[in-house]
Amino acid sequence: MKKISAVICVLAFSARIFVPLEASAAEAAEVSAMRRELDAMRAEITQMREFYDAKIENMRGKIEELEAGRVTAPPVPGGPTPLPGMGRPAFELPDISAVGNVIANYGTDRSDPDRNKVFLEEVELAIQGYLYPDIWANFIISLHRESDGEYEAGIEEGYIEFMSTPIPGLSVLAGRKLVGFGKVNPVHAHHWNYVDRPAVLESYLGDHGLAGQGVNVSYLLPLPFFSQADFGVWYVDDHDHHHHHHHHDDDVLGLADRTYSARLWSSFPIAEDQELEIGASGVTGYGPDHEEHEDKVWVGGLDLTYRLLGDRERRLLYQSELLFLHRQIPGETLDRWGFYKHLNYRFNRNWDAGLRFDWLETPFSERDTKYSISGIITRSLTETTKLRLQYKFDPKDIEHTVYLQAVFGLGPHAHALE
């Protein structure tokens, strides 16, 4: 009986002890699950709060931008900066630019049709960009003023350039281009340090410069110093020389028809801040009226450029070109020469001043010499926007001319190293 009582007591005790324990374990599991759920909900709420806070902040920023009349900047690519001509963010466009050239001409030379006039000399519209890796395209359409005041549109340059070829150092260009003769002919007028083309270049190569349609091969020689050889085969339209606006049309010859050009150009760094460039150029072709005059023309040139670079963009530049002209006319051979010398000092990035002396023998049967001296001062606002004052004196004919020039450019505009 005692045993039975003891068993009952043990069972009762066990029931008292274990049943509640089983019940509390279940409760604990439930509480733990609820806690986990609560933590998850809390985390979710925190995430939502962060999400909405960020969204609110973003919206607030947008509202501020809109109120300030701004728009969000385009995303900046994480990679390297795209090249000019590769298309800028959000635009798959080539580089497009326009450069204008306005000239005011005041002078004593009554034979000058542009005397005492202000006129837009030229507008250059450039479209430039890459076509393919290492292949560059350049279109320069110009609208220039003729002697009668009318404007004529033309393609100043339009070419494709293969910057790399299987031959190391060799590049090839095809299309229409200013011929690589000397230092100034291949350079567009808005890049000059003066208003007018040096007289000898105008007279021997044409008043719009020598430009042709053809092929040019350029080879960077494998030498320890810079040395580049160029050879070109061109067709030069005689039309380019028939629409002179120069007031001494008789002084201008130029070349036409099938023309060959060659140039060797070298540069030597004399010191860290000094560089000397020398070049020799030659071009051979026909006279612009060769059907009538049956003339053959050969022009050779030597050029020299010295640069001394100082601090704060100070720079002394001396440039000179000496040209020889050989012209064969039936029954007559003409040999003429001429040169210009130009000295320019840049005080800082905004101001430079220069002097230019021009001398030449005219390229026609009657040997005549012309010379003039010019003083030039330029205020550069940007790389493509400049204001210039030039005074030109012709001691032989005692003529004075004052030019005021505004060159102004819009948009990204690039030219090859010349």
Next chain:
Amino acid sequence: MKKILIMICFFCVLSLAAEARPLKVVTTTTDLASIAEEIGGEKIRVTSLARGTQDHHYVEPRPSMVVTLRDADLVIMIGMDHDIWIQSLINSARNPNIRFGRPGYLDVSSGIDKKEIPVGRIDASMGHLHIYGNPHYWLDPANGKIIARNIADRLSAIMPENSSYFYENLENFNLRIDEKLKEWQEELAPFRGAPIAVYHGSWPYFADRFGLEVACELEPKPGIPPSPGHLREVIEIVRRRGIKAIIIEVFHNERPARFVADATGAQVVVVPSSVGGMEGADDYFSLMDVLVGKIREALEK
């Protein structure tokens, strides 16, 4: 047999010589040259095209630079249109290895947290704006580490056999930058929040790093020379804010800064913004030493 052995020896010597040839690295600026030298050590030979005293925006491309690039294995640039003149030189160099997208073309602005990216319509009426943001990022020493990383990555890609050497140099460079940065920050800590005037907007990265506030610029717009009217406004700000220092880089015209200083009692601090821009700024670290020292001296007065 003897001949064959001589030939083998000859080729071995040749191949050893080729291996020993240091990589020719050309940088647009002296700052990049200094960092490249830190990373590349004796495995590279570095030439900078611009001098430290030059404004990098206005470097005149010269034919001799074409030859330097023709022979280069790697060209390193600031990018963000800062040294855009390099492109015409690369085009003239006929070196396919250094063209855009090739291993020899490295724009180290990748990975930089760019500041002052212009928004909305951008045109020349706003001055000489950089559409990809302010490009003077090398003036923050912390960005020097990003530049160094970019250089180390590229050198390792070109010369994988020297990869560990470059990354070891990178680690040392980063350690030195971290140590020096602490020093520089401590040096300028007393002037945290101090307003400064600057000639050109070259200083947002530097100012942010050292807790300075660029309160005004002497140029009315980037790249536009100061006008008398704008200088009057600057004088007013300098007086009102109690600005002590007018920071101007060595290549800018000091006269407008002197004019403001004379009118306000502030001090003109002529500083280099590149290695070699001033005596003592012989490498990237000493450039920062000079910059921090000169600005601290001016703010102390």
